[in-house]
Amino acid sequence: xxxxxxxxxxxxxxxxxxxxxxxxxxxxxxxxxxxxxxxxxxxxxxxxxxxxxxxxxxxxxxxxxxxxxxxxxxxxxxxxxxxxxxxxxxxxxxxxxxxxxxxxxxxxxxxxxxxxxxxxxxxxxxxxxxxxxxxxxxxxxxxxxxxxxxxxxxxxxxxxxxxxxxxxxxxxxxxxxxxxxxxxxxxxxxxxxxxxxxxxxxxxxxxxxxxxxxxxxxxxxxxxxxxxxxxxxxxxxxxxxxxxxxxxxxxxxxxxxxxxxxxxxxxxxxxxxxxxxxxxxxx
Amino acid sequence: xxxxxxxxxxxxxxxxxxxxxxxxxxxxxxxxxxxxxxxxxxxxxxxxxxxxxxxxxxxxxxxxxxxxxxxxxxxxxxxxxxxxxxxxxxxxxxxxxxxxxxxxxxxxxxxxxxxxxxxxxxxxxxxxxxxxxxxxxxxxxxxxxxxxxxxxxxxxxxxxxxxxxxxxxxxxxxxxxx
Numbered sequence: 001x002x003x004x005x006x007x008x009x010x011x012x013x014x015x016x017x018x019x020x021x022x023x024x025x026x027x028x029x030x031x032x033x034x035x036x037x038x039x040x041x042x043x044x045x046x047x048x049x050x051x052x053x054x055x056x057x058x059x060x061x062x063x064x065x066x067x068x069x070x071x072x073x074x075x076x077x078x079x080x081x082x083x084x085x086x087x088x089x090x091x092x093x094x095x096x097x098x099x100x101x102x103x104x105x106x107x108x109x110x111x112x113x114x115x116x117x118x119x120x121x122x123x124x125x126x127x128x129x130x131x132x133x134x135x136x137x138x139x140x141x142x143x144x145x146x147x148x149x150x151x152x153x154x155x156x157x158x159x160x161x162x163x164x165x166x167x168x169x170x171x172x173x174x175x176x177x178x179x180x181x182x183x184x185x186x187x188x189x190x191x192x193x194x195x196x197x198x199x200x201x202x203x204x205x206x207x208x209x210x211x212x213x214x215x216x217x218x219x220x221x222x223x224x225x226x227x228x229x230x231x232x233x234x235x236x237x238x239x240x241x242x243x244x245x246x247x248x249x250x251x252x253x254x255x256x257x258x259x260x261x262x263x264x265x266x267x268x269x270x271x272x273x274x275x276x277x278x279x280x281x282x283x
Numbered sequence: 284x285x286x287x288x289x290x291x292x293x294x295x296x297x298x299x300x301x302x303x304x305x306x307x308x309x310x311x312x313x314x315x316x317x318x319x320x321x322x323x324x325x326x327x328x329x330x331x332x333x334x335x336x337x338x339x340x341x342x343x344x345x346x347x348x349x350x351x352x353x354x355x356x357x358x359x360x361x362x363x364x365x366x367x368x369x370x371x372x373x374x375x376x377x378x379x380x381x382x383x384x385x386x387x388x389x390x391x392x393x394x395x396x397x398x399x400x401x402x403x404x405x406x407x408x409x410x411x412x413x414x415x416x417x418x419x420x421x422x423x424x425x426x427x428x429x430x431x432x433x434x435x436x437x438x439x440x441x442x443x444x445x446x447x448x449x450x451x452x453x454x455x456x457x458x459x460x461x
Contacts, residue, residue, distance in 0.1 A: 069346060069357065069360050070411075
């Protein structure tokens, strides 16, 4: 395969567009799920909340303003074709510049601080973005981008279960994590689950799961069945829209899996609010 | 049907608010979240004066997005209230009459609300663009260096909220599993 040259500015412009688009325009999957939830919601306050969320998404799209003031921390999963060469800059810098321009030019909130403990001053451009890159065959760059608000991020958890915990242990940890989060992460939520791998791999899978449309079940029927079962259990918890009671606590459960070690069964649960913002494209 | 209420809140109005009531709030309120709360709390601990008089006010837990030209404020939905739980009782003791946020409060906050006759409103998390339409004007009052986390004064008309916990400690929030 021939080497393909891509200018760094194209990467920057593409990333910027993705961040503006995701912050102004919620995905059709979420919008459909909110409308369906409104039809099935048994609490009056819950139906009212869902109507307001649907209207909020329309206002954001019409006026090109963010859906939520917490425009999150930027996380990108990139599949970088090994036959691509970046010209006029580095790939990493080009991605960071795209995030910077989106947050500054697009009136998105800058929410990143320089150091978690010793220097909590704002970096003022929402960088650094967190970038996970995989090298793949080919001459294209696939970019899956998300922005993650921290109201729900703070409610997430990882547990190193061991094999004897079995499927029941996995279900229990996921449901306990959602029950502990309760009304805080802006329900109705999207639950991303990562199963397998190592400690950090499980967490990355859970994040990636939140970036998958909720109308695309896991292709493995065993896991798509589990996704449906967990969604049903979560919606029996009663937290409801905005945590004010009701039978729509989650819009979707997405599970991603990876092989793991003979001694382990890591589980990560990454909770996302109803504003599950992500977009993808190929350069 | 939503109850229309005007700020500042009187004790009579507060007594009349019951958990589950939908309200439309008009008037002016303070804003503040994590970093501003920590500063206010540290001043109270040291016995020093606050940069803003909180007596009789209500505070909205929010860090707004920047305003587009022609807008008074950017999207401005509530942030999670539990992160302010550590600081809230000290502010309620100083005369704060209400809080607006999202999600659960701990028992210390609820006890302090009952003791001081205060109310906790839930705004809808994530309805930030919709809520911003009810915010007509904003002023920076303190801690400008904190950017979005500064203390602002919001002038609002028909700001939509729900009484989540009333001054008797009744709550409509579904409790988290401990």
